[in-house]
Amino acid sequence: MLRVTRSSSYHVRYYSVLPKVSHITTPIFYPNAKPHLGHLYSSLLCDVFHRWNKLNGTPSLLTTGTDEHGLKIQAASEKNGFSDPKLFVDKLYKEFVSLDTVFNIDFTRFIRTTDPDHIENVKLLWELCEKNGFIYQGTHNGWYSISDETFYPETKVIKDPKNKGKYINTESNNEVIYQSEVNYFFKLSQFRNKLIDHISNNEAFIYPASKRTEILNELKNTDLSQDLSISRPSSRLKWGIEVPGDSTQRIYVWFDALCNYVTSIGGIQSVIREAPLNQTPLQHKINNSTITPNQWWCNTTHLIGKDIARFHCIYWPSFLMAAGLPLPKQVVVHNHWLCNGVKMSKSLGNVVDPIEMADKYGADVVRWFLLENSKLDEDGDFQEDKVKSLRGLLVSKWGNLINRCCAKKFSINRAVNEFNSEGQYNLSDKDFINSLFENSETNISTDITKLITELNDLPQFMNEKIEHFHPGLFLRKCWSIINDANTLMQNGTPWNKNGLQQDALIFVCMEVSRILAILCQPMAPELTHNLLDFMNVDKDKRTLQYARIGFDQTYGKSCNTLNKGVPIARTLNSEA
Known part of the structure; x- marks a missing residue:
């Protein structure tokens, strides 16, 4: 309970607060292009949750970062003339740090999947899953989307009505190509019933309820008998983490990326051992006892966009269970943003640049607009005139x-x-x-x-x-x-x-x-x-x-005698 202890004749309501510790995560973002409004929205929701926890005295972490491996990054770096993808991501990840800086996102750690500690944790996650018998080698035939970094079943593949001879998937409408190759597989099929049980018995695990229903329906109505390919041949995917003990294969980008959430709070070994951390800023004390990574992890909330719900609500819990690790507390799923009622796209020229909006109207005005018009299970509509x-x-x-x-x-x-x-x-x-x-x-x-x-x-x-x-x-x-x-x-x-x-x-x-x-x-x-x-x-x-009536006895001095200008300027110098 959060208690106000000083006496007062004014009515004070006692109320329950959030969990004793809190760790909230944004998705880690692909640095293959400049950040857009969707990146800001995810980060902003996390930032508000994190700042509110700190304001009410709850120890809190906010982790964010960039997802820097995979075919999409490899292709984008080549397209932009970079011989080494690392040089490409070294340049672009800074754009996401700048976005967080401009909009005052109070992150605890900005993780990159090229960070050495993350690479070691991905390998350890792989080794644990393999040791427990959930990874095997086989041949994979299927429709693969480079844009989505995933395979799609035949039932979700159609001919592209706009490009003769090409195919797209019905989920993201991105192009897919048919390929056959030797991969390592994860026994996803063995976790279907466990996932259904966990989601059914923990109503808050996926939020809001509409997204929970969608995931449950997918698990109950979709055949998961086809296991998940979790590696790619090094001959095709050069830019990725090497599979432990097999230099001919690179680890699937989602197996890599999802592990960041554990790396960010000390790593898999720390979570398993429940050992205290000897580093800042992740070390906090309550009642003279250090909070362990395991405590942080069990109070972790992932906040994600609806387009990556399957990866976080099906794949990620399965990887964790296979490795013998506890599951996070919750996955919160939000919808996307439109621009004047239309889906944003480069071809339409209606992609909103959040930093440009901050320069024109102020970062906090943009923050306020997005938050005031936020509804998790409905798409938002960005309208500059309203900002x-x-x-x-x-x-x-x-x-x-x-x-x-x-x-x-x-x-x-x-x-x-x-x-x-x-x-x-x-x-x-x-x-x-x-x-x-x-x-x-x-x-x-x-x-x-x-x-x-x-x-x-x-x-x-x-x-x-x-x-x-x-x-x-x-x-x-x-x-x-x-x-x-x-x-x-x-x-x-x-x-x-x-x-x-x-x-x-x-x-x-x-x-x-x-x-x-x-x-x-x-x-x-x-x-x-x-x-x-x-x-x-x-x-x-x-x-x-x-934040109670009459609880500050000292403010307001000189406010009625000094010419202090105005509390809020009507325009910014940069505003047209």
Whole structure:
């Protein structure tokens, strides 16, 4: 339980928090082209979850990175004139680090599948699966997609209606070619019933429920008797990890890539031994006991796009079970983003460059837009005009609310001293509020009571929405509270009042802005940092403990005497 221990006359709700430790992962991304909006969206959902955990005191890790092996990378490097694929990925992985930097993605580790510790862990995963009898050598005949790095069954292959003589698969519509070769195989067929049992008995393992149903239906209705090819001949795939003991074969890119999630928190041996780590930043302490990689692993959430659900919900758990390793806690699956209602594609020229949008409107405005319009099981629709309008709304609604409270006619500092949790007056006392505004023409006392109740309930509401990856519901609630505070300011007319009436109105409106700025730090870290600075909120009072009515007795000093400019600029220098 997260508890606020200091005494207060204001109502405080106690609420359950997320697990004692948390490890959330983005997919690792192919660095065969510049990052796009989908990469940002996955990273952003993870970042909010991670930042919220840290804000409420839960030790948390966020791992991300790049998937740098495979035929797709090999082909892209050759196409771009690189003789060595490593030189190609050394250049492009930096684009993904830059994306994370621009959008303040607070990752713990950025892993590359070319990292030496990862390569060793992939080999160990292979050796464990082989030792346990789940890998064998055989001949594979089938339809292979280079773009998807996977084979497709005959039932999912059709003639390409746009290119005579070529074939595509019906899942991704990418080209497939028929090939026959000697590979190593993984006995996927032996895990079908185990997977069905685990997913059926653990409802939260795949989330949301619609994706869980899809995977269960696929397992129950699809024949998994054909085992999974997990290697490629070195003659065709030069850019990959060598199969242990066989230089003629390279490890299948998905067997390689999925292992990153374990490598990132210390590696397979550490998870097996449950040994403490002797490195930072993965070493944390709770009650003087070091958290082990095994503890991190059992509290791991993978967040992925719907196009790679099979790999994470069927292949990856099977590999882990074959190696004798525990399964992660959960796989969260999200849908994709459209642009003005149309699927993004290079041919249409409607692929959104997230860094370009950040340059025009601000990284936090783009973050807010994506989060507010996020629905896991529905495709989002990116509309630039709405992003531009959002910046205007933040200025006119939230920024203006703070700015009006900072007018020289008012005193935020005096209002805070009078109405804080240890002050002389208590706005949670309905009788007091009613008596204070008994002669008011509008129902101000009811509006104040409603805002105080909503603010007190907001941390619990936020916890529930972030835990279930529904940031949009939380942000829409924030807009409702901001609008109510602006209505209170307008109807309460503090500029026409004096004494306690004026101070009560200013106090409530400023508490709305302060508490929302604290809670919205995971969503818009730079914007909220600037707002809290503008309100002179001490840096050590920006934690969840202070996200309560009246719990900060010191902010607001000099806000009504200094000309500080505006809380949120209407435009950026780079905006057209």
